[in-house]
Structures are given as structure tokens and as C-alpha cells.
Amino acid sequence: MTTASFDRTLAPVNQLVSEFGEQVITPDDPRYESARTVYQGVIDRRPAAIVRARDAEQVARIVTIAREHDVDLAVRGGGHSSAGHGVCDGGLVLDLADLNKIDIDVAGRTAWAGGGTSAGDYTTAAGEHGLVTGFGDTGTVGIGGITLGGGIGFLVRKYGLSIDDLLAAEVVTADGAILHTDADTHPDLFWAIRGGGGNFGVVTRLKFRLHELPSIVGGMLMLPATAETIQGFAEAAEAAPPELSAIANVMAAPPMPFLPEDQHGKLVILAMMCYAGGPEDGERALAPFRALATPLADMLQTMPYSGMYPPEEDDFRPVAAARTMFVDRIDRAAAELIVERLGSAPAPMVATQFRVLGGAMAEVSADATAFAPRTSRIMVNLAAIYENLEERPVHEAWVEDYVAAMRQSDHAAYVNFLGDEGEERIRAAYPNGTYERLAKIKAVYDPTNFFRLNQNIPPAS
Template sequence: MSTSFDHTVVPLDQLLAEFGEQVVTPDDPRYDEMRAVYPGQFDRRPAVIVRPKDAAQVARVVTIARENGCELAVRGGGHSNAAHGVIDGGLVLDLRDMRELDIDVEGRTAWAQGGMSAGEYTHAVVAHGLVTGFGDTGSVGLGGLTTGGGVGYLVRKHGLTIDDLLAAEVVTADGQILHTDADTHPDLFWAIRGGGGNFGVVTRLKFRLHELESIYGGILILPATAETIEAFVTQAEAAPEELSTIANIMPAPPMPFLAPEHHGSLVIMAMMVFAGPQEDGERVLAPFRAIAAPLADMVQQMPYSGVYPPEDPGFHPVASSLTMFADRIDRQAAETIVKRLTSSTASMAATQLRVLGGAMARVPVDATAFAHRKSRIMVNLAAIYENPQDAPVHDAWVAEFADELRQSDHGAYVNFLADEGEERIRAAYPGATWDRLRAVKTTYDPTNFFHLNQNIPPLP
């Protein structure tokens, strides 16, 4: 059974009567800003946008949409590579006004509304010497990031974001507001830790907080050759769990802290985060600095919030991308990366490497819906370009690049998937994980009302 939707019939009068100025229509001066999402290739025009303030209002919007057969998109931070947070026609449920945060400093927990961004949360809790690990971008919404897993700068020290999720408030397709944790609706709690937005709107999240007064971290730029790429990954795998790295291999942009003669040359631009004191961090980073003479070294002691610098709100890149896992980055794989990056015709081509393991890998594979605990290295490939009509060229480049790099791990990270079809969604949820998620979907959303996501259909 599935729900039928009509893009042309939207209960605008009812929404205006109940939500007033929280409703944004195409003739509203806020409309274009509200419908914009991070990926620049999407220009979708919803019939109406509603900005609720709490779970009760979310439940009401969900109920109105369902009862009227109106298609619903749920927007958190707007970073979905498939632009699932916006739709042509239909109704957008925009969580951006739901950003309340309640910190229990003594109990080391925090309740955050689902529309809050990772950066806002981090800057607030770090004032108390506390942290929760999220992803690599501060403007990403907490709800979408967390329900997909959360792979960031503390992944080796504290695991995925979902490993610090203690409870959640979820609005389901029938308009109920459910509290879920390990003891209450445990099947739903299992599913929202990795299963994405398939099971409802996550309106509040309770996170564990860790003590961390400061980090030794920042950007380290090395020249990129097959030798230095292989050496970097080898050192990242051998480093203690306090160190997490995200290395972007790319032509160097014209950054002010990089000498002009290096602009455009292939570099490893790595974000290094050592969750500990500077003295220990310097010792751990010494082997990386010995790989080659750094072209720029901005690693220093700083608050953890420094990993989320200010972002340009007008940056909306048009890109082809693909996410995958690798067992190793040996010399052959490193040579492939160099060859492919130097052959791209995109305005910017990049390979991102995230060495995993540590705390993330110690959680049992079936403990959450994130099924890639044993994956060793996350690889993200991207080509950023100017003309959307050039998409087929860059899509083919990314696909061929991935085929050349692919090893025995055929998994995918759901938060970085674009609109790539069911086979790729199944790669994010292999084997028994897929079957279990479909069963939970059938319980909480039997008509697939929440389908604008990396969709897990209910059982027939």
C-alpha cells in the first residue's frame, strides 16, 4: 500500500489559518531564500513552506499533508546531495526555526531540537568544555546528520554521532509524537540511528556530552603525490584513536595562507583533530609533518568549535559526487587518485579520505542501522563545475574513478548519497539491515508517506 499525492492540491487556506506568518508562499519575499538548498544544481519550487516551532506543530503539518494527499518534504539544514529537503509543488516542512538547546552540564547530556545546526550546538556546548561529535560541516542540520550516522572529527575517539544519541522525539506518519530510546520503541530507536528520515520527523535529540577542554588541530597542507598520499593514510591508520583526520586531495585553491607558487598544484589539504593536549598532539602529528615539507601548517591548540569556521551562505556548488569505502589506500590506489584528479576537466576535482576504526569499529554491526562498522576508509569523490549541462561528463568521470578504486567493500554512506537508485541505497543497508529496516518502516510508516529520502519501502 502506498499514498497517492497531488502536487496541485495544497491546503493553503488551512495552513494560513493555523500557522499565519510561519507559512511562506511563492509571492513571499522570503520564498527564494527559504527554498534554496546547499547543492547548486537544484532549483525546485514548492507550493508552500511551513516553519513549525515545536513537535506539536510538526505533527499538525504532517497530519494536514497526509489527510489532503499533499506530498511532503522535510528540510533540516538543506545539505542532502539529492535535495530531499525541497520539492516542486507540494509542501516543505522546514525545521530551521526549531533550534532550542537544553544543556545538562552535570549530567553530561543535551536535548537539541532537530533544526539546530552542528555548528550552533558545538559552539554552545564547548563553552562548558563539552563536545558531541558531528560531521565536517557546521551548517548541517542535526536531525538529518544524526539519523544517517554522523562521521566526523571525533569518529575514532568517540564513534559516530549515533553512538552518542541517547533518546529522540519523533513525529510519525500518523501524527503521533513518540519518545524513543533503548527501552521505549526500541525498534524505532534502532532504525533512526542510521536509517535516515524514513521513519518520521526527528524533532528533538538527546546527546551524550564528552569532556574536552581543547584540541590540537587545524589544517595541514602537504604536496600530493602517490608516495605522500599512501604515507598519509598509513600514518592515519597507525595513529592513536585521539586523532581523526579528513584529507582532501585536490588542486590547491588560491588561499591567502598558501604561497602563490603552490596555487593549482595537487595537495593533501587535511583537517587534523587530536582530542587531547598540545604536547601529545605534537608528538602524534610529527610523522605527518615528516612525510614532506608542509606547504602550510595551521595546526594549533584551540577549542573544538574551531573545526567549524564561518561559512559562505551563498556557496551552492554544482557537483557530481560519489561516496564509497575502501579497504586500503596503497601505492596503486594512490597513483589512481593522482592520475584521475589531474585528468579532470572540472573547475575543481577532489578525493576525500577519512580513515575510520577506533571507537566506531567497536560497536557491534547490528547495534544500529549503520552497518559499516568494519569499514576502514571512507572515500568521497567529487567534481565541481559551472555549467549544469556538463553533468554527464563529470558524472562519467566520477563513476569511472570509483570503478577503478573499488575493492572488496561495496558499502555506501547514506548521508553522502545523491539520487542514485535503489541499488546504492541497498549498498548503504546491506543484508539483514535492509530487511530489519523494512519491517520497522512497515510498523511506523506503512504507506511510505515519508518517501522523499534515501527510501526504504515498507513491506507489501
């Protein structure tokens, strides 16, 4: 940080300390290292201060101070941004972790939750009443961040995206105003935050629809991975009823204690599966997957939906070269490509993840929300996980080449999984006029592009 930028940041930090006291974490605070750390291991940024707001009024004040002093403001929910947008160098971080209050209306089947609430905490609280809202596949992700980008998780085929259950939100805009938005109040803003990311303000509270789901049939199923079983898994997932959503990870088998040693390191399909219904129907829906090959591990069982979010390691920070994309099909050629690429990768750990979509997600019109790729059939994520940061160019080149080989006709992107990949890829997340419509709304609510540390959509001129 230059002397000029330091001097520019010093004044707002002093003002924040004066107004918010111990809620402000500076580099000399013992909490600083932990507070600045985010999920992605390649991100190592040092903000001038981190401020933990407790309500919307405090968020509005922090936004105003940052704007008046013209300093960068990163907004952190769960800290899982692939591009590391929840932290910045030299600027301010607005940490929403303390905005985590959950109010459940059991009779009305709705819930209000703070923007910093984790998906796991929300799911546990709702599950106590036999109710669910679908978020992603990781419990520590913040519901605000995942919802703003769409929300593809274990219930996507049954109940759609997280935004499809979003009924209203409280948003602090760039001018420090606190707005309520829903289908009737600031409808343009409500349309934009359902898929348009953090471009339009800080979402401090969200109101969701809840679905009655006292139990699911789900968990982990591990199968040997061959071109035949990979293709078969994808075909079975497409043929499955919409109650079944699955996330298949094709990877080398980790040394799990329940696996025989001779299976460690061999290519497997590690699938997380969720049938949103009763046990008998669930067993029928899961039978085609079990029939693909003798399972190496079968942990599918009837359980509460919260069981899909097992405990996570607090210090797990993967260093990875990763890309997200959509494909039209995983046929034999695509399956053979997956096996070949994973078997010849330079990284010590590589994975190809695919999720067959459709169902409720595809039943919503593409222009009903800012999430446009409604009819994309299969989402694929490619990753090379490594340790030595000096090797990054090698692994980035490998994953780029893999993407090019895997590419089919669908060139859209899922904004929540984008890294720092440039404007072209951001535009790919918002096809068919969606980007241009978002830019016009951005010009209304953030004309100076104050909220720019995100997958940014500049305001239309």
C-alpha cells in the same frame, strides 16, 4: 505543475496559512527564494509552500494536513542533503530551522537539542562548558539529518558516530503521533533512527551524551600531494591513536593568500585534523604527518573543538558530480590512481577526499544500530565541481568511471553522502539484513510510505 496537482496542493496551503499565518512561505512571499534554496547547487525545486514549525505539536499538525491531502512533504533540517531531499517540486516543505533550542545538563553530561539545530550552534553551546558531541565536518549541517544517517566527523575514531551518543529522541510519526523513543521505549524505532535516515518520522528533539574535552589540537595541514605522500598520509592515519581523526582532501591548491603563487593550482593534500586530547600527546600524534613532506601550510594548534567549524560563505552552493564509497586501503596503486585521475579530469575543480575510520566507530556491533558498515576502513568521496549545467553528463561519466577504477572489496555506502542513485545504492548502505529489518519497522511506523522523500526504504509488505 499540472492544474490537477495545483488544485490538490491549494487546499492544504490555504489550510496551513489559516492555521500558521506568517510561518507559511508561499511563492509570492519575498522570503521564498531564500527559503527554498538548499546547499547543493544542482537542486532548483519550487515547493507550493514552506512551513516553519516551532514545536513538535506544530510538526504533528503539518504532517497530518499533508497526509490527509496526500501531498508530498519534504523535511528540511540544514538543507545539506546530497540528493536535495530537503525541498520538493509542487509539494510542502517542513522547515525545522526554528526547532533549535539547546538544553545542556552539565552535571549529567547530556544535552537535549531541537532537530533543526545546526552542528555549529550545538558545538559552540556545549563548548562553553568544555563538553562535546561529535557530528560532521560542517557547522551549518542540521544535527537531526546527520545523526539519522550515522554521523561521521572529526571525533569519529575517539567517540564513534553521532548515533553512538544518541540517548533518546522525540519523533513525530506519519499518523501525527508524538513519540518518545530510547533503548527501553519503542526500542525498534530507536534502533531504526540510528542510521536509517528520515524514513520513520520527523525527529523534533534529540538527547545526546556529552564528553569532556576542553581543547583539541587541530586545524589545517597542507602538504604537496604525490603518490608517496598520499599513501603515507593514509598509513599514518591508520597507525595514529584513536584520539586522532583526519579528513584529507587531495585537490588543486586554491589561491589562498598564505600560499605562494607558484603553488596555486598544484596538487596538494588539504587535511583537516583533530586530536581529541592534550597538546603534548597531540603534537606527537601529528608529527608523522608533518614528516611526510615540508608543509605548505601548518595551522595545527591547540584550540576549542568549535574551532573545527570555521565561518562559512552563506551563498556557497557547489554544483558537483559526486560519489561516496568505502575502500580497504590506499596503497601505492590507489595513490597513483588518485594522482592520475585528478590530473586528467575535465572539470575545473576536482577532489578526492578520504577519511581513515576505525577506532570507536568499529567497536560497536554492526547490528547494534541501523548503521551497518562499522568495520569499513576508509571512506572516499570523489567530486567534480563545475559551473555549466549542460556539462553534467560529462562530469557524471568521469566520476562514475573513477569510482569503478577505485573500487575494491568493500561495496557498502554511507547513506548521508548518497545522491539520487537508486535502490541498489540505498541497499548498499544497509547490508547483511539491515535493509530488511528496517523495512519491517517502516511497515509499523509508516505503512503507507508517507515519508518517502529521503533515501527511501519502502515498508515491507
